[in-house]
Amino acid sequence: FFFHDRDGHADPFLTTFAYLEAAKRLGVVCHRFTECTGILVEGGEVRGVETSRGTIFAPVVINCAGPYAQFVAAMAGIEIPNWSERHEIMITEPVAPGVCPCMLMSFSGNYYIQQRPHGSIICGMSPEGRPVDFENKTTWQFLEKMSGVLAKLLPRTRGIRVARQWSGMYDMTPDAQPIIGETDVKNFYHSTGYSGHGFMLAPVAGKILAQHIAGRKPDIDFSMLDYRRFARGEHIMESNVV
Numbered sequence: 001f002f003f004h005d006r007d008g009h010a011d012p013f014l015t016t017f018a019y020l021e022a023a024k025r026l027g028v029v030c031h032r033f034t035e036c037t038g039i040l041v042e043g044g045e046v047r048g049v050e051t052s053r054g055t056i057f058a059p060v061v062i063n064c065a066g067p068y069a070q071f072v073a074a075m076a077g078i079e080i081p082n083w084s085e086r087h088e089i090m091i092t093e094p095v096a097p098g099v100c101p102c103m104l105m106s107f108s109g110n111y112y113i114q115q116r117p118h119g120s121i122i123c124g125m126s127p128e129g130r131p132v133d134f135e136n137k138t139t140w141q142f143l144e145k146m147s148g149v150l151a152k153l154l155p156r157t158r159g160i161r162v163a164r165q166w167s168g169m170y171d172m173t174p175d176a177q178p179i180i181g182e183t184d185v186k187n188f189y190h191s192t193g194y195s196g197h198g199f200m201l202a203p204v205a206g207k208i209l210a211q212h213i214a215g216r217k218p219d220i221d222f223s224m225l226d227y228r229r230f231a232r233g234e235h236i237m238e239s240n241v242v
Contacts, residue, residue, distance in 0.1 A: 009103070009114065010199075012199055015199075031051070031053055034051050034052055034053050035051060035052040036049055036050070036051055036065065036072055036075070037050045037051060037052060038050035038075050039061060039072065039075040039076040039185075039188065040055070040057070041076055041077065041185055041188070044184075044185060044186055045185065045186040045187060046058075046059075046060070046061045046076065046185050046186065046187045046188040048061070049061055059187060060187045060188075060189070060213055061076075061187065061188050061189070062188075062189045062190075062191055062209070063076075063188070063189065063190050063191065063192055064190075064191040064192060065192065066169065066171045066192070066198075067084035067134070067169035067170070067171045068084075069082050069171055069179075069190070069192035069193065070082040070083070073183075073190065073192075076183070076185050076188050077185065078183050078184060078185065078188075078227075080173075080179060080190065080192065080193070080227050080230075081173060081174050081230050082171055082172060082173055082179070082192060082193050083172050084134060084169040084170065084171065084172065085127060085169065085170040085172045086127055086135070086136065086167050086168070086169055086170075087124060087125075087126065087127060087167060087168060087169075087170055087196070088124060088125065088127070088138050088139065088142040088146075088165065088166070088167040089122060089123070089124035089165065089166060089167070089168075090122070090123060090124070090138075090142070090143060090146055090147075090162050090164070090165035090166075091116075091120050091121065091122045091123075091162070091163050091164055091165070092120050092121045092122075092150075092157065092160050092161065092162055092163055093120065093160055093161045093162075093163050094118055094119030094120050095115075095119050095120070095121065095156070095157065095160055096119065096156075097115070097119060098115075099115055099121065099154055099156050099157060100113055100114065100115035100121055100154055101115075104153065109149065110125055110126050111123065111124070111125045111126075111146070111149050112124055112125075113149075113150065113153065113154070120163065121150070121154075121157060121160075123146055123149075123150055124146070125142065125145065125146055125149075134169065136167050136168065136169070137167065138165045138166055138167040139167075142165070142167075143162065143165055147162065170194075170195060170196045171192055171193050171194060171195065171198070172193065172195045172196075173192075173193035173195055173230075174230055174235060175230075175235035175236050175237055176195040176196075176197075176238070177193070177195065177225065177235075177236045177238075178191070178192065178193045178194045178195070178197070178198075178201065178205065178225055179191075179192050179193040179225060179226075179227040180205055180208075180209055180222045180225040181209070181212070181222060181223070181225060181226050181227070182212075183227065189209060189213065190227055191205060191206070191209055204219075204220065205222075207219065208220050208222055209222075224236060
């Protein structure tokens with residue numbers, strides 16, 4: 001187990017909506033429930049995006065489509081080695097504070113557990129093998145296995161009810177590191193493959209890519225995250241990746 005008293009957490013729903021509202025104040029227009037059906041490329045340069053709402057012309061396009069990033073890249077004629085990996089999570093009803101005083105994470109046990117500020121305990125497990133499709137249904141097998149792990153580690157949770165469970169897709173790469181930067185199509189950029197770390201890395205990743213696109217020197221050099229590294233066999237391996 002690892003513990004650090006400066007580690008923090010944030011609500012992903014509140015954070016997402018906060019970013020959306022901040023973007024709107026800067027003039028960003030958000031089209032919800034809009035499918036990308038094609039990338040417009042002329043003379044080796046991106047011109048815009050074809051969508052279910054029509055064509056959107058743009059001088060710069062960023063592929064940040066998460067688990068669908070490989071398909072969006074292919075629309076521009078680019079191949080990236082990403083794949084989607086389904087993860088399942090469950091959350092319990094609120095229990096007394098301190099039942100789980102810090103985030104628990106086990107590499108050998110393949111699980112993570114944390115008590116939320118309002119008392120509920122959220123926990124999940126990494127999947128075994130790759131899913132064969134984009135099926136997002138959560139399973140009884142996960143509920144049974146995760147509940148058993150929770151009760152064994154935290155006996156005070158025995159008998160509590162599970163409030164809900166759900167699943168979602170990780171956008172994975174061969175080295176579990178993101179792909180950030182320009183491509184062989186001029187002004188078409190990648191910001192993909194965060195492999196489960198996207199919520200943590202998104203603020204700085206967005207900033208340094210924006211700096212690069214705007215012609216400024218990024219605060220952090222991200223050239224090693226070029227998608228071509230895989231063809232060169234230059235994987236960025238970390239010993240502790242969750």
